Amino acid sequence: MPRQNSVAIVENFWREVWQQPQDPDAIDRLVHEDFVITSGGRDIVGREPFKAWVRDFLAKVHDFQFHIVETFQNHDGSRVASRWRVTGRNNGLMGTQPNGALIEMTGTAVWEVGPDGLLRHNWVERNAFEVHGAITREDARANIF
Template sequence: MSQDFDAAASRQAERLALTFLDRVWQPPHDLDAIDELMTEDYVITSGGQTIRGREAFKAWVKAFQGLLLDARTDNQDVFASPSGDRVVSRWLCSGRNNGMLGTPADGRPIAFSGVAIWTVRDGRLAECWVERSAWELYQQLSSPE
């Protein structure tokens, strides 16, 4: 099955993912940007959990950012499918531990990498699958400072 190449749609999907990372996952964490960038029925699967709907996603992001103070996610690489209906970002997330993975909130700096794969529909992010280096993060948090 071949996909038609649409350079403009592919670039637009990449910009959409980067805009999401910049506005939502960089200070000052503009959670209202989710209304602009995600479909109303947005679905994300991350850490074995599926969150459905924009409002539920906003609450999940807010809770996550509460566990990772000064959270920031920096894109390392982004690319989209030829048709622009899928976009992938490899990123690095960092901040200060405030109870990540059930560990004591010790405020120490932490960082972990991950990959997000989104489906793009009608110019918005519609669905996402996230894989992050949770085991490595847990080891980091479990070791003495």
């Protein structure tokens, strides 16, 4: 039997931080003080920098919606893998001009969950290349008219 239900811990994080109404301040109670997110090969270390990163991401996607696709854990609950999908409209994501282009981003997150139930590390990968191409094509179409 698993040591803990880490799927529930991660899905609670998704609901509280990323789903409506988003609450980046929930990070204070859900992640370890030395939490690390590795995103795009870059480490963001600590609660406050992570909350700032979340707020910045949310600000760049209007009508932000977060969808959990599936989540599962290893035998002892120390690792969780989760597939997710984000939808919304471009408000300057990835350095682009805010143009309202539709965004559909998919990704995978692998989590380290501590025995205390706090999230300690998140490695995230997403289809950023495809999303960037889609929203910049939309920029090009907007400039034609």
